[in-house]
Amino acid sequence: MPKTKYIEIYEDLKHKIEQNIYEYQQLLPSENTLVKEYDCSRNTVRRAIGNLVNDGYVQTKHGQGVRVIYQDFKQNEYMFGETESFKEFARRNHKQHETKVILFEELTVDEEIHAHTLIPVGVEVYHLKRVRYLEGKPVIMDHNYFRKDVVKGLTAEIAEDSIYQYLDRELDQRAVTAKRKMVVERTTEEDETYLNLDGFNSVVVVTSHIFNSDGVMFEHTQSRHTPGNFVFFDQTRRK
Amino acid sequence: MPKTKYIEIYEDLKHKIEQNIYEYQQLLPSENTLVKEYDCSRNTVRRAIGNLVNDGYVQTKHGQGVRVIYQDFKQNEYMFGETESFKEFARRNHKQHETKVILFEELTVDEEIHAHTLIPVGVEVYHLKRVRYLEGKPVIMDHNYFRKDVVKGLTAEIAEDSIYQYLDRELDQRAVTAKRKMVVERTTEEDETYLNLDGFNSVVVVTSHIFNSDGVMFEHTQSRHTPGNFVFFDQTRRK
DNA sequence: TGGTATTTGTCCGTATGTATC
DNA sequence: GGATACATACGGACAAATACC
Numbered sequence: 001m002p003k004t005k006y007i008e009i010y011e012d013l014k015h016k017i018e019q020n021i022y023e024y025q026q027l028l029p030s031e032n033t034l035v036k037e038y039d040c041s042r043n044t045v046r047r048a049i050g051n052l053v054n055d056g057y058v059q060t061k062h063g064q065g066v067r068v069i070y071q072d073f074k075q076n077e078y079m080f081g082e083t084e085s086f087k088e089f090a091r092r093n094h095k096q097h098e099t100k101v102i103l104f105e106e107l108t109v110d111e112e113i114h115a116h117t118l119i120p121v122g123v124e125v126y127h128l129k130r131v132r133y134l135e136g137k138p139v140i141m142d143h144n145y146f147r148k149d150v151v152k153g154l155t156a157e158i159a160e161d162s163i164y165q166y167l168d169r170e171l172d173q174r175a176v177t178a179k180r181k182m183v184v185e186r187t188t189e190e191d192e193t194y195l196n197l198d199g200f201n202s203v204v205v206v207t208s209h210i211f212n213s214d215g216v217m218f219e220h221t222q223s224r225h226t227p228g229n230f231v232f233f234d235q236t237r238r239k
Numbered sequence: 240m241p242k243t244k245y246i247e248i249y250e251d252l253k254h255k256i257e258q259n260i261y262e263y264q265q266l267l268p269s270e271n272t273l274v275k276e277y278d279c280s281r282n283t284v285r286r287a288i289g290n291l292v293n294d295g296y297v298q299t300k301h302g303q304g305v306r307v308i309y310q311d312f313k314q315n316e317y318m319f320g321e322t323e324s325f326k327e328f329a330r331r332n333h334k335q336h337e338t339k340v341i342l343f344e345e346l347t348v349d350e351e352i353h354a355h356t357l358i359p360v361g362v363e364v365y366h367l368k369r370v371r372y373l374e375g376k377p378v379i380m381d382h383n384y385f386r387k388d389v390v391k392g393l394t395a396e397i398a399e400d401s402i403y404q405y406l407d408r409e410l411d412q413r414a415v416t417a418k419r420k421m422v423v424e425r426t427t428e429e430d431e432t433y434l435n436l437d438g439f440n441s442v443v444v445v446t447s448h449i450f451n452s453d454g455v456m457f458e459h460t461q462s463r464h465t466p467g468n469f470v471f472f473d474q475t476r477r478k
Numbered sequence: 479t480g481g482t483a484t485t486t487g488t489c490c491g492t493a494t495g496t497a498t499c
Numbered sequence: 500g501g502a503t504a505c506a507t508a509c510g511g512a513c514a515a516a517t518a519c520c
Contacts, residue, residue, distance in 0.1 A: 004507065025454060030485060041509045046486085054293075056418050059454050062486050063516030067454035069416060071357060118310060177308060177476045179295050184423065184443055184466035201440050202466055204423060215264060215298050215306035227423035227441055234473065237416045243488065269504060280490045285505085301505050302497030 009048035027065040056235030085164040103129035104156040117220035124148040139229045143222040150218035177211040200227045249287035266304035295474030324403040342368035343395040356459035363387040378468045382461040389457035416450040443469045
């Protein structure tokens with residue numbers, strides 16, 4: 001499984017930045033220097049740098065150089081969001097986790113479901129409600145719709161473990177693009193029944209549309225998070 | 240002000256997707272076709288497509304093509320976040336807006352301020368508290384720290400209009416990279432005094448670190464949003 | 479102040495690999 | 500197996516912003 005050259009360079013530079021070999025506010029070696037160092041073309045170096053810019057690790061300036069703007073504030077410990085599953089998230093943070101399925105049904109999308117999921121009318125789907133526990137506390141309530149023609153043979157047992165592991169291992173399917181919308185809403189009775197709200201009268205509602213490698217939107221999920229456990233990071237640049 | 244070729248192609252394709260000339264789930268013309276159409280190199284076409292992938296407009300698949308996955312759900316009408324100022328946001332949505340400065344002071348960063356802003360100890364800063372009104376309702380409370388050596392000559396009057404307009408027009412300074420962290424917190428007495436919370440007992444706290452083109456982190460802001468008015472969009476892809 | 483070197487930004491052409499049809 | 504399509508990589512040329520002397 002040979003990695004590509006630009007990914008190797010990207011990861012090497014990233015590690016050097018994280019380990020302060022290249023320090024905050026310092027300039028990286030020039031592109032031409034890196035070309036010699038990694039024995040590759042300038043385009044390849046530039047591609048690696050472009051990824052670091054997207055990650056908010058460095059910032060380039062025309063005629064001047066590439067400046068490190070990475071600061072460690074434990075982004076990795078939390079970092080919800082991204083295209084990461086609940087199980088992966090829990091594992092990475094060494095937290096005990098569990099999922100309980102409280103509804104599992106199969107149905108056909110009608111106009112009403114289409115209106116809020118954008119899944120075409122007539123498509124057959126699994127509809128689930130699941131409660132996610134972290135360290136024994138119920139912190140997320142998921143309302144899922146999965147297309148049956150993509151997520152074939154889903155069962156409640158699988159849904160209590162990891163649907164994404166099943167997709168990847170059994171069906172050779174993967175989530176590629178995830179589009180998300182986040183809002184905060186007042187709690188419903190259902191939220192209050194199932195979640196540990198800790199005094200909050202609101203939940204963070206993350207609505208996701210998820211596409212597989214064929215460009216099919218195979219999942220629509222509304223995740224209702226208890227506010228106390230929700231953290232989201234993001235970095236943008238302009239120009 | 241001549242735009243670059245790949246930006247022109249990127250914007251042209253983007254418009255064609257938004258106007259359904261290239262439809263949802265359809266494949267774009269192949270890269271080689273687009274090369275002829277735009278009379279440019281394949282690299283340039285690929286660069287334009289790469290930007291559309293980042294925007295969540297299309298998804299590429301090796302050996303198959305570039306598929307449109309854009310769906311219009313009024314992303315443009317709201318879309319807080321990004322590197323957009325409050326004033327720009329209000330203008331774009333045709334909302335009446337206003338800002339009131341409730342604290343304006345100049346001070347020197349000590350250990351305590353450094354700990355939560357990451358601005359180096361000893362740096363002189365402006366410290367402001369501002370309340371932002373949308374359609375007459377107080378919806379955001381900002382706690383700002385600006386470096387005086389970058390944001391020279393800031394006054395309360397400027398802060399009631401638009402600091403970013405002042406930066407751009409008078410000081411030729413621009414925000415380039417913004418790093419954000421979002422959490423939900425219980426309201427403080429100050430929140431309750433100044434904001435229209437509409438029954439919520441929480442606020443969305445967005446902590447931002449903002450860098451200018453020289454890589455200097457010149458602003459640290461904590462924005463406390465009333466939950467009812469907060470919307471955030473995001474798209475990610477993996478692999 | 480001004481000219482030169484350095485550095486990043488854009489663009490082109492070509493070759494090869496690999497997945498899909 | 501052959502054609503098509505995207506992915507990676509190389510090398511070169513010139514422009515534009517900045518730094519240096």
